[in-house]
Amino acid sequence: MDLDYWWLLVIPVAFALGWMAARYDLKTLLSESANLPRSYFRGLNFLLNEQPDQAIDAFIEVVKLDPETIELHFALGNLFRRRGETDRAIRVHQNLLSRADLPVKERDHALFELGQDFLKAGLLDRAEETFRSLQTGDHALGAQRSLMTIYEIEKDWNKSIDTARRLETMGAASLEKEVAQFHCELAQEALQQQKPDEARRQITLALKANPQNVRATILSGDVAAAAGEQKTAIAQWRKVEEQNPAYLPLVAEKLMKAYAALGQQEEGANLLTTWVDRYPTNDLLDVAYQHVAALRGPDAAHALARTQMQKSPTLAGMTRLLEAQQATAEEPRRSELDLMRTLIKQRTKNLPRYTCQNCGFRARLFYWQCPGCSGWETYAPRRIEPMAAAS
Ligand SMILES: [Zn+2]
Structure with a gap:
């Protein structure tokens, strides 16, 4: 017990040290701020009150009065860029870079900001050139990240992969998910150009980077189907159930086509109804309903829709x-039922959407990369009614 008493001494000492440090900081801040013009504080005030127009005017005044203020150049440049005035942001940062006496650290910072200006302005070549000049220093990692963004925009997937790998060697967090998607993009391109061997090679690399990547599994089914190997295609697409059943709606229609090509629609319909039973979603029901109605008649389709509504009631399920x-x-x-269905359909016409879990961007089509925030695999593979999404 006695041993623990020394802790009681530590607490007041820590308080005293903290108080002295705060006093020291305050003193330095006050002596430094005495050298700053009044316009600086006016600008800061406007900025804190979210009045960027007035803040810019005030800061321009400071830069005129005291051209040495490097930090203020950065603040001003950032403000311009955020407001979309990229040409002015570029001028501010280029003005800084034209100084012969600029220290290396600030020079790197200015180059990095200039690269961001070019990127925001859509001047990708100049942005790439700027970021490539930052191989070392504090901004090297950030520059590589921006380079990866540029290559993704340009759909240069090989360069995207190289940059992701470089980022990992520089200590960035794992980018396996992204690398797998880049390989999938290359596989997709190869498939479109009717180069099945290259597509298969890219799919293998994608799964090596991320064995959980569902898109690669779907693509290997697509490659087999394109070669007329329906059985292999079915086997691949069925693997999605083990990998991540949430993605099954993306393969349901493809599967039915392959079963139809083999003359085994009944087997396909059996599989789909099992899936609807196990993983009740509207997207799966939509596909299953049409095929069951066509193959087994209205009573079977009715039973399917009723079971689904009991499990997961939605407006889309209700119209079915x-x-x-x-x-x-x-x-x-x-006629009464028709009236009810038409009314509900009018209300839900544009409703179900895929929704990005990162930025909330809603889309009719499914995307592996969000068009809103450029995040990969941010869409849940099911369309959500806004009421369900809100709750
Ligand atoms: Zn998004």
């Missing part, structure tokens, strides 16, 4: 259920 009831109903009930 009404459609099923309508198919077997007599007049005048048939």
Whole structure:
């Protein structure tokens, strides 16, 4: 017990040290701020009050009065860029860089900011050139990250892979997810150019980088289907269930096509109804419903829609259920059901959307890379009704 008492001494000593440090900081700040013009504080005030226009005017005044203020150049450049005035941001940073006496650290910082200006302005060549000049120093890692962004925009997937690998050797967090997606992009291109061997090579590399990558598995099914190997294609697409069943709606229609090509629609319909039962989502139901209705008639389709509604009630599921009831109903009930279905359909016409879990961007189509925030695999592979999304 006695041994623990020394801790009681540590607490007041720590307080005293903290107080002295705060006093020292305050003194330095006050002596430094005495050298700053009043416009600087006016600008700061405007900035804190979110009045960027007035802040810019005030800061321009300071830069005129005291051209030595490097930090202020950076603040001003950033403000211009954030407001979309990239030409002015570029001028501010180029003005800094033209100084012969600029220390290396500040020079690197200015180059990095200039690269960001070019990137924001869409001047990708100049941005690339600027970032490539930052191989060492504090901004080397940030420059490589920006280079990866540029190569992604340019869809130069080989350079994207090289840059991701370089970033990892520089100590950045793992980029396996991104690298796997870059290989998938290359596989997709090869598939479009009818180069199946190259597509398969890229798929192997994608799965090596990230064995969880569902897109690579889907693509290997696509490559087999393109070569007319329907059985292999089916085997590949079915692997998605083990890998991540959430992505099954993306392969449901492809699977049914392959089963149809083999004349085994019944097997396909069986598989789909099992999936709807295990993983109830509207996207799976949509595909299964159409095929079950065509193959087994309205009663079977009705039973499928009813089970789905009991498990996961949604407006889209409700329209399916009404459609099923309508198919077997007599007049005048048939017209009533039609009216209800039309009304609900009008309300839900544009509703279900894929939604980015990172930035909330909503889209009709499924994207592996979000068009809003450029994040990879940020879309859940199911369309969500906004009411469900809100709750
Ligand atoms: Zn997004």
